[in-house]
Amino acid sequence: MARLARLDLTDDELAALKDELSDLLDHVDRIRRLETHDVPPTAHPLPLTNVFRPDEVAESLERDEVLAAAPASENGRFLVPPVLGEAP
Amino acid sequence: MSASSLLDRGVAAIASAIRTGEARAADLVEEALARVDAGERELHCFQTVTADEARRAAEAVDAAVGRGEDPGPLAGVPIALKDNMCTRGTVTTCSSKILENWIPPYDGTVVARLRSAGALIVGKTNLDEFAMGSSTENSAFGPTRNPWDTSRVPGGSSGGSSAAVAAGYVPVSFGSDTGGSIRQPASLCGVVGIKPTYGRVSRYGLIAFASSLDQIGSFGVTVADATTAFEAIAGHDPHDSTSINLPAPSLAATLGEGVDGLRVGLIEDFLDQVAPACAAASSAAAEALESSGAKCESVSIPEMLLGLPAYYIIAPAEASSNLARYDGVRYGLRVDGPDAEAMNGRTRAAGFGPEVRRRIMIGTYALSAGYYDAYYGQAQKARTLTIRAFDSAYERFDVLLAPTTPSPAFKFGEKTKNPIDMYLSDLCTIPSNLSGHPAVSVPFALDENGLPVGVQVLAPALGESVMLRVAAVLEAAAPGDCRGPVLGPRSSTHA
Numbered sequence: 197m198a199r200l201a202r203l204d205l206t207d208d209e210l211a212a213l214k215d216e217l218s219d220l221l222d223h224v225d226r227i228r229r230l231e232t233h234d235v236p237p238t239a240h241p242l243p244l245t246n247v248f249r250p251d252e253v254a255e256s257l258e259r260d261e262v263l264a265a266a267p268a269s270e271n272g273r274f275l276v277p278p279v280l281g282e283a284p
Numbered sequence: 285m286s287a288s289s290l291l292d293r294g295v296a297a298i299a300s301a302i303r304t305g306e307a308r309a310a311d312l313v314e315e316a317l318a319r320v321d322a323g324e325r326e327l328h329c330f331q332t333v334t335a336d337e338a339r340r341a342a343e344a345v346d347a348a349v350g351r352g353e354d355p356g357p358l359a360g361v362p363i364a365l366k367d368n369m370c371t372r373g374t375v376t377t378c379s380s381k382i383l384e385n386w387i388p389p390y391d392g393t394v395v396a397r398l399r400s401a402g403a404l405i406v407g408k409t410n411l412d413e414f415a416m417g418s419s420t421e422n423s424a425f426g427p428t429r430n431p432w433d434t435s436r437v438p439g440g441s442s443g444g445s446s447a448a449v450a451a452g453y454v455p456v457s458f459g460s461d462t463g464g465s466i467r468q469p470a471s472l473c474g475v476v477g478i479k480p481t482y483g484r485v486s487r488y489g490l491i492a493f494a495s496s497l498d499q500i501g502s503f504g505v506t507v508a509d510a511t512t513a514f515e516a517i518a519g520h521d522p523h524d525s526t527s528i529n530l531p532a533p534s535l536a537a538t539l540g541e542g543v544d545g546l547r548v549g550l551i552e553d554f555l556d557q558v559a560p561a562c563a564a565a566s567s568a569a570a571e572a573l574e575s576s577g578a579k580c581e582s583v584s585i586p587e588m589l590l591g592l593p594a595y596y597i598i599a600p601a602e603a604s605s606n607l608a609r610y611d612g613v614r615y616g617l618r619v620d621g622p623d624a625e626a627m628n629g630r631t632r633a634a635g636f637g638p639e640v641r642r643r644i645m646i647g648t649y650a651l652s653a654g655y656y657d658a659y660y661g662q663a664q665k666a667r668t669l670t671i672r673a674f675d676s677a678y679e680r681f682d683v684l685l686a687p688t689t690p691s692p693a694f695k696f697g698e699k700t701k702n703p704i705d706m707y708l709s710d711l712c713t714i715p716s717n718l719s720g721h722p723a724v725s726v727p728f729a730l731d732e733n734g735l736p737v738g739v740q741v742l743a744p745a746l747g748e749s750v751m752l753r754v755a756a757v758l759e760a761a762a763p764g765d766c767r768g769p770v771l772g773p774r775s776s777t778h779a
Contacts, residue, residue, distance in 0.1 A: 201604060201609070201648040203641055204629030213645055216703055220646060223704050224593040227662045230669075237664030238671060239528075240496045241482045241720025241745075247525040261389040267618030274613050278625040 289590035291315050292769065294681040295361050295455055295509045302360030305349050308400035313404050316362035319771075320406060320453050326773050327429045329438075329448040331367040332379055333407040338362065341404045348402075356402030358516055363398060364448040364457040367408035368415055369500070369746070370489040371395050379492050380413045382610050382617045382635025392489015393524065394458065394500050394517045400425070401516045407453055409444025413637045414607065415493045416467055417441050418709035421700055422639045430473060431770040432735055436693040439469030442503070446473040449503045452769030456504045456513040460490055462497045463595050464688075464713025467725035470503055471688035471738030474727045474768045476510040476748050476755065477503050479713075481745050482720030483528035485514075486521030494602035495526075497595075497717040505768055507726065507755045511535050514748075530746075538749055539756045544577035546754065549681035551742075552582045553589055554712045561731035563688040568686055569728050572761035573754065583681065587673035590666045590717040596707055597650050597663035598718070603640075604647025610635060642703060653764075671719045684742040688725040689711050692735040712740060722748050726758045727767040727779030736766050 198205050198213075204247060205213070268275035290298055290307055301307040315742035317335050324330060327588030348355040368378045370388035372395075377383045391399070412422035420443035421429040430438040431451040438447040442459025449457050461479040470477025473665065478501045485500045492498060500517065504510030550570045555563040555608065570580040604679045612618035612631035619634045621627035636644070650659040677684060690711055699705040716723040722745070725738040739758065743751035759767075 197645055197648055197652070199629075200652065201645065202608075202625070202628040202632050202646050203636070204626070204633040205641070209633075209641075213642065216642060217645060219702075219704060220596065221649075223707075224597055224659070224663075227590070227593045227597060227666050228658050230590070230662055230666055232665040232669075233664060233670050235660060235665040238667040238718075239664060241671075241718075242528070246524065249522065257389050262614075265386060265389065265615040267612055267616075276444060276613055277621060277624050277627050278554065 299359045309345040313342040329444045330407040338404045340653045359402035362454045363403045366459045368491040393486035393521045412441035415441040431773045439472035443464040443469045449475045450768035452463040464710040470725040472693040474736030481722045486524040491759035492598040494604040546578040548580040549583035551686040558687045565729040565737045594663040594666035595714045600643040600647035604644045678744045686740045688738040688740040692731045728762045
């Protein structure tokens with residue numbers, strides 16, 4: 197689970213989390229057992245519809261300002277370590 | 285620091301004095317900054333104090349008045365913003381190490397609206413990391429102390445914003461409410477806190493926690509101040525597709541219309557779940573409304589108690605997805621690693637504190653294949669049941685009344701050992717987030733230790749007008765000593 201969540205935790209941290217999560221799952225068990233045969237799910241409080249706008253060029257954020265906040269950038273792009281074992 | 289200072293006379297008086305040139309924003313901002321300077325050694329309401337920018341904004345307001353222009357409805361009003369709202373050029377941390385040095389390249393819509401309304405941003409306030417918590421003890425940079433009793437928490441997650449108003453630094457401030465994060469700290473600090481209808485206020489530039497629940501709102505010393513502050517930020521925004529496409533409500537004008545003939549339901553299901561002082565305050569509030577002409581009745585809505593367990597599945601699920609963006613690539617912290625996945629994992633473990641990790645793990649679990657239907661799916665259905673229960677209650681009542689919190693301000697460390705103890709702080713506030721309905725907390729009593737206790741007025745979607753009229757009546761009926769500001773923090777309270 198920690199790997200799915202991309203959290204590189206120590207064994208001690210994982211052990212503590214395991215206990216806390218078990219307690220919490222016990223606490224919310226009432227939800228799991230709820231009788232909900234004819235009840236539709238609600239994902240959002242508003243009846244959402246797609247919002248469209250004309251496809252027009254408008255001002256956006258300054259690229260240099262955005263890249264300035266990044267840990268690493270090069271040639272106008274974000275720089276990251278190798279993905280999928282490619283050569284650096 | 286005299287109580288007759290313009291700073292303590294409310295937003296309307298301040299804006300009027302500044303607009304007419306009777307007072308100067310430059311002087312007012314110095315007074316607010318002096319109070320911040322004196323109080324912050326003890327309280328730590330602010331993550332960042334933006335003194336120079338506030339002074340420049342004040343000069344601009346005074347210059348506009350000098351040119352005969354109107355600087356706006358919040359002309360010269362010093363304000364504070366929760367540090368999860370993006371401010372261009374000013375570090376925005378979310379009280380997290382992962383964003384410790386992040387400077388947003390844009391202003392959130394709320395921030396832009398406040399600037400153009402003439403408000404002076406004095407600083408960015410402390411919060412529980414990523415707004416996850418009820419005490420500010422989850423801030424990566426240390427907690428805020430409650431001005432009523434500095435051995436106690438101010439509530440959270442918007443505890444810095446509520447304490448900044450309670451300490452008299454600023455007459456109004458802004459926070460966000462995902463499960464009670466405006467109303468709970470308002471109650472614990474003796475100030476008014478408004479959580480508007482979901483979609484009334486743009487979330488563009490609010491750092492996301494749980495997007496279907498998050499809503500920005502206001503704090504004020506008085507209902508009128510919090511209302512004026514809310515009006516300044518409300519309204520449709522094309523940058524937020526979930527913002528409601530309706531004109532911003534005009535609320536201040538109807539605040540004084542009273543409650544004659546209104547049908548009020550006191551939700552009884554919370555009363556045996558909260559401290560006696562909190563239950564007593566809501567019952568007394570019902571009596572006060574009754575004597576002002578409302579018709580009050582107790583009502584049982586058992587589905588209200590489904591809110592807490594449903595929320596502690598839904599909110600972490602949304603958070604685990606929203607916080608995936610902190611991957612060490614585009615902004616914030618990076619801890620290097622041999623490949624991208626190692627870099628992601630190390631960055632996130634180093635950058636996120638214990639509560640944020642906990643929620644990410646719960647959410648990842650609740651959304652994972654094999655558990656999705658049992659947890660997230662069921663919680664979404666519990667959300668439907670909560671909404672249906674509200675809908676049927678609002679066929680009989682115009683507004684509902686409830687305690688805001690299970691207890692007044694608690695001591696540091698009291699609820700940090702077991703996460704579930706802390707989660708229970710949101711018991712009475714969560715249902716309104718699940719339904720997207722508006723709710724407000726108003727200071728209404730003092731407990732046996734002299735700590736403020738709030739009561740909560742809940743209304744149907746877009747029902748802010750009637751909700752705030754009720755709040756105004758409660759405010760008038762409440763003893764004056766149960767609300768801030770507390771000028772000069774108190775180190776202990778007396779029975």
